[in-house]
Amino acid sequence: MISVRKVNNRPLNFLERIYLVEIARGLAVTARHFFANLLGRRSLTVPYPERRIPAAGNSASRTRHRLKARPDGSPRCVACFLCQTACPARCIAIEAAEYPGNPVEKYPASFSVDLSRCVMCGMCVEACPEDAIAMDTGELPGGAASRQELRLDKEDLLRRVPGETPARGAANRLAEGPGGER
Amino acid sequence: MPRLTIDGRPVEVKEGATILEAAGLLGITIPRFCHHPALPPAGSCRMCVVEIEGSPKLATSCSTPAAEGMKVSTSSPAVKAARRDVLEFLLLNHPLDCPICDQAGECSLQDYYMEHSCAKSRFPAELKEPRQKRRLIGPHLVLDNERCVLCTRCVRFCDEVTRTSELFVSGRSDASFIDIREGKALDNGYSLNLADICPVGALTSREFRFRQRAWFLEKTPVTCLGCATGCRAEAHHAGGEIYRMVPAPGAENAWLCDRGRLTYRPLRAGDRLKKGFIKNGYIDLEPAVREAAARLAGEPGAAVLGSPWLSVEDNAALAALARALGTGNYCFSFTAESGIKDGILVNKDPAPNTAGAAEAAPTGGLDLGELNRRIAAGEIKALITEARAAAFIKGRLPDGFKLIVFATNRSEIPAGAYATLPYASYFETPGTFVNYQGRRGVTGPVVPPPEGVPPLAETAAALAAALKGDGA
Structure with missing residues (x-):
C-alpha cells in the first residue's frame, strides 16, 4: 500500500519572501548547536571515525560483509564465484583452491572485498547458494586513512560477530554427517 | 532423399540422416545427452525422444533415421512430459554440487533443467545415493561418478576414436557407473577431449579444475601449434590469462590432442623470459x-x-x-x-x-x-x-x-x-x-x-x- 499525504504548498508571505527573517532564524539554529557543542552540554556530532554512533539495534540495514564459518572454523564459502559474478561494483575477488581430503573439495584460498568500491547493494548475499556471505555485522564501513584499510581479506571477513550460530549450507552437508566419510 | 515434416515444417534430408539431424537443419534443437555428432549413436539417455505420427511409442531422434512422409513432433505434450520425467530421474541422485562443479555455466543438465523441467524435487536431498567422488583416472582427468548421467560418450570416445577402451560401464541398471579397466590409466593422448564431451561435470580437467568459472571465459580462435597438423582451436581466456584450449566449433578437427591443448603452458610457467x-x-x-x-x-x-x-x-x-x-x-x-x-x-x-x-x-x-x-x-x-x-x-x-x-x-x-x-x-x-x-x-x-x-x-x-x- 502506498500512503498518500497531501502537501499544502501555500505561497510565501511577504516576510518569507524577503528572506532576511528566515536567514536569521536559520543562523539561530546553527548558533544554538554550535554553542551547545562548544559548551559540551548536548553534543549532536561525534568525532568520526574515532567515535561512531552505533547502528539501531535490530535494523535490517546492510552493513559490513562477513563470511560465515562452519563449526570447525573453515569458511562456508565454496568459491563458486556467484557473488563475484553478481557484484555490480566488481569489488569481490576470489581465488579458488582444492581441499585435499575434505569432500567439499573447493574453498576460497583468498577472498577479498574492496569496500572502497562496494556500493552496499547486497547482491552478493542474494546470489550466495551456500548462505556463506552476510551483511549483518552492524559495522558501517568508511572513514579509513588509506585505501588498503578498506580492503577486507578472508581473515577480516571471517571475524565472528557476537551471538552468531553456525548453520549448514547445501553443499556443506557433504563435509559433515554420515555421508561425510567417503 | 526422404522428405518429412517436423513440427509442421517440411524438410528434405540425405539418406540415412537421423531425425535429430533433420531437426537441426530446421533450427530446432532437440535436447540430448548421449548424442555427439562425431560419435556413433547410443540412444541411451532418452532425452531426445520425439513423437512420430502412427508410432505407438516415443522414438529416440538421435538413432531413428528420417523416413519418407514421417510426421514428427518435438514439442507435443507427451514429448514434454517425457523430457521432464527423464530429467527427474537424472536429478534423483544428482548431487547439489553446482557451486563447486567446474561444468556449471556450460552444463547440459543445468540448461535442460531450466528449459524443460524447472520442477521442484520430490526426492529429499538426504536420501540421495552417495557415489565415489573425485577419482583421479589419469594424468589429466578427475572422475566424479555422482555427477555422471551415464550418457557413455566417454566410453564410446575411448572405444571408437582412440580405440584404447580404458573406460566401461560397470554394474547394471541403477547401480551402473563409469569405471576404468583394471591396471589402466586414462592417458591415451586425447583424454582431455572427455572433459569437453562430458555433458555434465563428471569428467573434469585437472589443469582447468577450479581455476576459472566458465562464464568468465572469452573465446578467441587460434591455430594449434602443437604439430604440423595445425588444428583449428579456440583459446579460452580471461583477464590476460589463458585457461584452456578446445577444438574450434565447426572445425574439421572434432578433437584436439592433449599436447596441443597444453601448448599454452609455457605462458604460465614461472620462467618466462622478459629480458x-x-x-x-x-x-x-x-x-x-x-x-x-x-x-x-x-x-x-x-x-x-x-x-x-x-x-x-x-x-x-x-x-x-x-x-x-x-x-x-x-x-x-x-x-x-x-x-x-x-x-x-x-x-x-x-x-x-x-x-x-x-x-x-x-x-x-x-x-x-x-x-x-x-x-x-x-x-x-x-x-x-x-x-x-x-x-x-x-x-x-x-x-x-x-x-x-x-x-x-x-x-x-x-x-x-x-x-x-x-x-x-x-x-x-x-x-x-x-x-x-x-x-x-x-x-x-x-x-x-x-x-x-x-x-x-x-x-x-x-x-x-x-x-x-x-x-x-
Whole structure:
C-alpha cells in the first residue's frame, strides 16, 4: 500500500519572501548547536571515525560483509564465484583452491572485498547458494586513512560477530554427517 | 532423399540422416545427452525422444533415421512430459554440487533443467545415493561418478576414436557407473577431449579444475601449434590469462590432442623470459640487442637459421636480417616427414611451420647439412636462430662459437647459447602458419605479451638497424 499525504504548498508571505527573517532564524539554529557543542552540554556530532554512533539495534540495514564459518572454523564459502559474478561494483575477488581430503573439495584460498568500491547493494548475499556471505555485522564501513584499510581479506571477513550460530549450507552437508566419510 | 515434416515444417534430408539431424537443419534443437555428432549413436539417455505420427511409442531422434512422409513432433505434450520425467530421474541422485562443479555455466543438465523441467524435487536431498567422488583416472582427468548421467560418450570416445577402451560401464541398471579397466590409466593422448564431451561435470580437467568459472571465459580462435597438423582451436581466456584450449566449433578437427591443448603452458610457467639473457645473467632488451648485433657484425662468418616453430612473418624478418648481414649463410629449408601419425590428429612433424619457413627464402641459402658442415669446419663463427631450431645444429659447437637464440622461456634456452633474446609467443602476437597440407592458418593474439617483450620480427628489425648503424 502506498500512503498518500497531501502537501499544502501555500505561497510565501511577504516576510518569507524577503528572506532576511528566515536567514536569521536559520543562523539561530546553527548558533544554538554550535554553542551547545562548544559548551559540551548536548553534543549532536561525534568525532568520526574515532567515535561512531552505533547502528539501531535490530535494523535490517546492510552493513559490513562477513563470511560465515562452519563449526570447525573453515569458511562456508565454496568459491563458486556467484557473488563475484553478481557484484555490480566488481569489488569481490576470489581465488579458488582444492581441499585435499575434505569432500567439499573447493574453498576460497583468498577472498577479498574492496569496500572502497562496494556500493552496499547486497547482491552478493542474494546470489550466495551456500548462505556463506552476510551483511549483518552492524559495522558501517568508511572513514579509513588509506585505501588498503578498506580492503577486507578472508581473515577480516571471517571475524565472528557476537551471538552468531553456525548453520549448514547445501553443499556443506557433504563435509559433515554420515555421508561425510567417503 | 526422404522428405518429412517436423513440427509442421517440411524438410528434405540425405539418406540415412537421423531425425535429430533433420531437426537441426530446421533450427530446432532437440535436447540430448548421449548424442555427439562425431560419435556413433547410443540412444541411451532418452532425452531426445520425439513423437512420430502412427508410432505407438516415443522414438529416440538421435538413432531413428528420417523416413519418407514421417510426421514428427518435438514439442507435443507427451514429448514434454517425457523430457521432464527423464530429467527427474537424472536429478534423483544428482548431487547439489553446482557451486563447486567446474561444468556449471556450460552444463547440459543445468540448461535442460531450466528449459524443460524447472520442477521442484520430490526426492529429499538426504536420501540421495552417495557415489565415489573425485577419482583421479589419469594424468589429466578427475572422475566424479555422482555427477555422471551415464550418457557413455566417454566410453564410446575411448572405444571408437582412440580405440584404447580404458573406460566401461560397470554394474547394471541403477547401480551402473563409469569405471576404468583394471591396471589402466586414462592417458591415451586425447583424454582431455572427455572433459569437453562430458555433458555434465563428471569428467573434469585437472589443469582447468577450479581455476576459472566458465562464464568468465572469452573465446578467441587460434591455430594449434602443437604439430604440423595445425588444428583449428579456440583459446579460452580471461583477464590476460589463458585457461584452456578446445577444438574450434565447426572445425574439421572434432578433437584436439592433449599436447596441443597444453601448448599454452609455457605462458604460465614461472620462467618466462622478459629480458635478454647473456651468459648467465639477465640484461635489458636494448643492450642485449646491441650486444647481439656486435657479435654478429664482428664475425665474418655470421649465419641465420630460420625456424619451423616461427611464423611466416618472423621467418621473413630473420631473412631480412640475413640480408642486412650481407651473408650467404642462411637456411630456411627444413625437411621433415609429415603425415598423421596415429590416425587421429598428431603429425609426424612436430614443428607447426616447416612449409611456411621455406617461404622466407625461396631461392638461395644453404641446406641444413651444408650449414652443419660449415659450422664444424669453423667457417661460421656466429649464428642467430630460434631456441628449438638450435637443435638442428648437430655435434659440439666449436670453441668461440657465438650462438644467439630467440626464446620465450628460460628452460628453452639450448646449452651453449651465448645470448638469448625474448619474444612474444603466438598467443600474444599474430602469426601465419602453413600446415603440412599447405593450409594457411592465422593465429593470435589472445592475451597481451609481458611488458617490454616485443614480437620476434620487431627485435629482428632492431638488430638489422643496429647492424646498419655499426656499418656506417
